[in-house]
Amino acid sequence: MGPMTSPAETSLERLPERIVGPRVELRIWHPAWADELSTAILNSLDELRPFMPWAAEEPLSSEARREIMTARREEWREGGDGFYTIFLDGRVIGNCGLHHRAGPGLLEIGYWIDSDHTGRGYATEAAELLRAAALAHPGIDHAIIRHDRANPASGRVAARAGFVFAAERPADQVPGGDRIEWLWRSMSLPGFAVRPERPRDVEAIATVVEAAFGSPVEAGLVADIRASPRYLPDLALVAEIDDPATPEGRRVVGHVMISGCALRTGDGTERPIVMLSPLAVAPDVQRHGVGAALVRRVVDGAAAVGEPLVVLEGNPAYYRRFGFEPADRYGIKLLLPDWAPPEAGQVLLLSNHEPGLTGTVIYPPAFDGLE
Numbered sequence: 001m002g003p004m005t006s007p008a009e010t011s012l013e014r015l016p017e018r019i020v021g022p023r024v025e026l027r028i029w030h031p032a033w034a035d036e037l038s039t040a041i042l043n044s045l046d047e048l049r050p051f052m053p054w055a056a057e058e059p060l061s062s063e064a065r066r067e068i069m070t071a072r073r074e075e076w077r078e079g080g081d082g083f084y085t086i087f088l089d090g091r092v093i094g095n096c097g098l099h100h101r102a103g104p105g106l107l108e109i110g111y112w113i114d115s116d117h118t119g120r121g122y123a124t125e126a127a128e129l130l131r132a133a134a135l136a137h138p139g140i141d142h143a144i145i146r147h148d149r150a151n152p153a154s155g156r157v158a159a160r161a162g163f164v165f166a167a168e169r170p171a172d173q174v175p176g177g178d179r180i181e182w183l184w185r186s187m188s189l190p191g192f193a194v195r196p197e198r199p200r201d202v203e204a205i206a207t208v209v210e211a212a213f214g215s216p217v218e219a220g221l222v223a224d225i226r227a228s229p230r231y232l233p234d235l236a237l238v239a240e241i242d243d244p245a246t247p248e249g250r251r252v253v254g255h256v257m258i259s260g261c262a263l264r265t266g267d268g269t270e271r272p273i274v275m276l277s278p279l280a281v282a283p284d285v286q287r288h289g290v291g292a293a294l295v296r297r298v299v300d301g302a303a304a305v306g307e308p309l310v311v312l313e314g315n316p317a318y319y320r321r322f323g324f325e326p327a328d329r330y331g332i333k334l335l336l337p338d339w340a341p342p343e344a345g346q347v348l349l350l351s352n353h354e355p356g357l358t359g360t361v362i363y364p365p366a367f368d369g370l371e
Helices: 031-048 052-056 062-077 122-134 152-160 201-215 218-226 291-304 316-321
Strands: 017-018 024-028 080-089 091-099 107-113 142-148 163-170 180-186 194-195 236-242 250-264 270-281 309-315 346-348 360-361
Touching: 017 031, 017 122, 024 122, 031 052, 031 062, 031 080, 031 091, 031 107, 031 316, 052 180, 062 080, 062 142, 062 218, 080 122, 091 122, 107 316, 142 152, 142 163, 152 163, 152 180, 152 291, 163 309, 194 291, 201 218, 201 270, 218 250, 218 270, 236 291, 250 291, 270 360, 291 316, 316 346
Parallel strands: 107 142, 270 309
Antiparallel strands: 017 024, 024 080, 080 091, 091 107, 142 180, 163 180, 194 236, 236 250, 250 270, 250 360, 309 346
């Protein structure tokens, strides 16, 4: 979700009036839809008020909403911002927008989905459609998304929609949360996609992992995990981009694995859990959001198959943005190398997490000998 306010600047060329996706359709505001939009807002008001400044003025009367929608439509006709109603099978399920307020060469994306329709990828689809429309608009170099740090669901939408985490900074327009906002910028890598690894990717993956770590050790770890019973093929992902210099026209530029390990509990029993390791991005595309996209997608995959949590060893400053926290906070111990700070042992609690699940992480044989 992002703030949705009146336009600050205009472009001489109109934004598209209608954008059609695989499931949702975005249409520039029309007063005929005022009552349907009001119903969606009222249904979601408790979720909207902490993060949307305009929600403080809700609920509006039908007449007031029609006037606002008419005014915004006229501003769009003159080249201003695009306020879009999100339709699913002809029904209003939310709202989104493209806004010029971020400055020259930029369009800011805002979005929200009716509470009855969240968690189904509609916000991500809308953000992807708006990103494509923004980058196709004359004079626009990037699309951006801003949201309160206390609203991680919006960050997951941004990552899935192909945006790169760009900055964390103070925010003075957010009514709730912790008044710190996260800024995301559209990715500039052509044809970027994340998918499960395939057998033909093995050599390319090894090349990326070795280049990323500057050592063959981690590439060997990937191979050992893949050959072990702890390998989870649906949670071994690659990132690829268009590359006309390769015979296939595509190049693997990133890799991540979540694989099985165990948690030894206080009574000595071992409970199967999963671990994220390693994460690798080709040096020439680092700092473009490749790693973030891989992490978001792979932890979503772990949640989808019912895993209770994900553990890892890594930089807390990097993994915090994905929701990882110090593992010892939850009674989970990772046996770290002597050089690693205690906070490097981290855990992400997933929706299937069981309170009281504590113990020591037992690494599988593939990790033997690693420091």
